Amino acid sequence: MASADPVHGWFARSGYAVALGAELIHLSEDSARILLPYKEENSNPGKALHGGCAASMASLGGQAVARAALGPDSGPWHTSGLQVNYLSAAIGEAVVTEARLLRKGKQMCFVDVSVATQAGKPIAHATTMVRGRFGAPEPEWVKSRGDDGAADPGSMGPHIGRIPFMAARGIRVEHMTGGHSRLVMPFQEANADESGGMHEGAVLALLDTTGAMAGWAETGPGPFKASTPAMQGQILRPPPGEDLIGYARVVQRDRDIFYSAVELAGCSDGRLVARGTVIYRIVTS
Template structure:
């Protein structure tokens, strides 16, 4: 591992808080591990946001180890994560560089538990161009379509789900409580969720870490379906896929995710997520979460 990569990782508060260890990293591949720890779980399972973070962290570790690595911020222009199994054990993460062309790096990631069972697979595209590629455009204002319809203070009104149950579930989830996530507002089929600029959510430069943004996207996108179908005894579900795009350097201030259910069938919800700066309301990341209800009588 190059000194550039070693310094970047050591200074990253978010990876350190997860307990991620870089076992090897060069300009062709990386190997990481994540211990099974209650702080990274939800209901005893490793949280999907932590798993998505591993794909981003491992690809960026390779980018940092490259001889052409830049000192400025890198960003994951595109990420797709498919979740194939719940994780109840420590994880290993293996990522390889598929190709590099111009400022882009293309990577593949396989995440397994310690018994060798596949947990998730991911593909990512990292912009390795540094400040030149990141400064072409500033983040855009929230599109009008994302702002339509009033978001209201959380309540337990019929048809909007049980906000208190959602808040209780978030508070009982060690991984989300460490991220200091909170439900800001909601209506049927939509939620707003905030992420504070706590130390555990930052990178070594004091900006929000990409992994924390992926957690915010996953949490908002997975919560949103429950505003359509109120939680009931025995009901459960899980994120089966997550797509994310980081549009540029992330701020050092808090972020807000606005999630909206776009389509659903008897089992699956497709939710779009827009992540904005809590101060300027400019867009910093986009995402899509595919969520599956375990109960066939879901939405």
């Protein structure tokens, strides 16, 4: 295994990991353990851990193992594929992430990640495929399709930024009606990676939230119960150090389940950074 020091340093010098309060408490050649203490800034109303935090733990755990397994010269790194299943809520309590190497290739690592409370209650499960680029030159990045440019945040949009986790990320809603959403997240220290780019965890939080808001844009507000059962994502490249914009649209729904296609791009050039599908549940009856 490569020295663990670069991986611990990555945690300590990444503004996003520091802002979350994530602590890398164990690292070996095939496993990692991360403690995330309870913080109001990581929560939804009611002290529930935000789904973006659980997705962030999948990224942090997967990358910690992959960086250690592939070595410090294998970067830059990005999570090319990720599946997160949200199993239950963590209410006002710390969670522990356990990441386990499933298989190591020449440039890729497949990692299984579980998030649970300290009492052992399962919170989320993920599988990740992390790629080390070994300094390979970047290809020409495709531009996002964007949207029609409408700017109606709806009745809910102005309130989203007041949710503790959203406020900490600086996320704002530009559009949120008719099953479509558009959100912007600024590049700031609390969202940053040691590399100088946006942290993958913050990227996944934006993907999760943009997809969820498309579901709410379909139903409108109401006394409904809502949650994210699952999310799939692909981070196409190491995220740049700039503001990101997220576009989502509901492509299919039934009574309770909303399937939202999401694209994230750089605000300056519109080039894709990540894409995925958020499966959101809103119980309206």
